[in-house]
Amino acid sequence: MSAELVIRTVEDGIATLTLNRPEKLNALTAASFEELRAHLDALAGEDVRCLILTGAGRSFCAGHDLEALAGGDALASRHAEAETIAQLEAFAAPVIGKVRGHCFTGGLELALACDILVAGENAQFGDTHSQWGLVPLWGMSVRLPERVGMARAKELSFTARRFSGVEAADMGLVNHAVPDEGLDEFVAHLAAQISANSSGSNRIYKSLYANSRALGRAEALRAETDMPFGMPGDALERLTRR
Template identity: 35%
Template sequence: MTEAPQTLSVERVARTEWITFQRTDQLNAMSMQMLREMADALEAAIADDAIRAIVLTGSGRAFCAGADLKEVAGARHEPGESDLLDLVEHTFGLIRHGPKPVIAAVNGLAMAGGLEMVMSCDLVFAAESAQIGDAHSNFGVFPGAGGAAILPRRIGLNRAKYLLFSGENVSAREMMEWGLVNKVVADAQLRETVQAFADKLTDKSPAVLRRMKAVANRSMNVDEPAALAEEMLNLRAHMRSWDMREGLTAFNEKRKPQFRGY
């Protein structure tokens, strides 16, 4: 029998899986156990056809304050044993490359690895009071999950360098103006707003969302002709899908489509 997770909670609401970090006293800093439990929860949600969207959020006053630096400082690993960086790479990879949309519901502080986790998500909703930044330089730590490599692509080189070099936080609203956050809402309305949006996603074709996510992600690393060519290949494959046939049939019959995800 699988043990219940200790560092997070998992809750299904309609067709959305909510993964809530519960290391409140540590500002939801990522320990190795938390990363393992995150990976288990993500893999289970990805494998469950009843789940159409995934939400990551935190408890208390933080979304995630980054890696647990006390654990990092005291870590000792046997040769061949996975370390924290291996777990981060695997877990964040499930968020970035998994077939289902992942929403970050940023309830509070998101710093360093917490910011990198936010950047791994497909969409970002934030509470008005949330503060976001890259704190690696404050502790002499180098980022390893996108702080230096991906943040400049999201908010621009100069803004990224400011956050990286200064270690300062900025408001969620400023991050929305910079392009990282999709929507900022009142603190008390964050969960309700995210759930309402996730409900909209769960009515969409999972096959369409899966292909859109994959092509959009890869478009960042190829030139425009290559991106357009891949989009056309995916369209040709999708034209043979149940979901496209069902969507067009439902349109003609003036009813809500019943998508199956293939």
């Protein structure tokens, strides 16, 4: 029986999805996306307060498996893979991407769907599509400029250059770059901070932030005042807990 390509664990309301092809630097295939999507579907029915996405071994994800690419894997399943990344981005609870080692191309596209990114200082990022004569299919041309600005995104894509976790933090691609040996502890503390707060508030925040991207500024301001997503169910209990 083959090993799981994505491993799911849940503890104290914090779920972790781990890409699990360490011998291939967690390179992605259509099958990887099928498992990722199945796990996201399963977690949607659980009381998850925070989700962590990471990779097994020494890398987050080196991108799409090049052998699979040569065999037409990406073109055959590009819509399903793009939809899975969109599903990750729309996951109701806050999503933290924990990045060590390689985070290239398709792996970077996965990372960009996370709400918060934390990287080891020595992590290596890069959009290497142009190195291989490829083009993005999963949202890179939209999500990368949202993080770093259009001019910076163009430079990164045109040059396909690699850059460190420290550089990624400096340009705003990741929220934090921390010493590699402290990455697990830092992310665990961050996830605990998030999960200690109202899951209802955080879910509504995610919906409001998504609204603000889809609507004009004036309309988004008005929509927030109209409380389109209501109030968290635990508001009264938290207010009276003091």
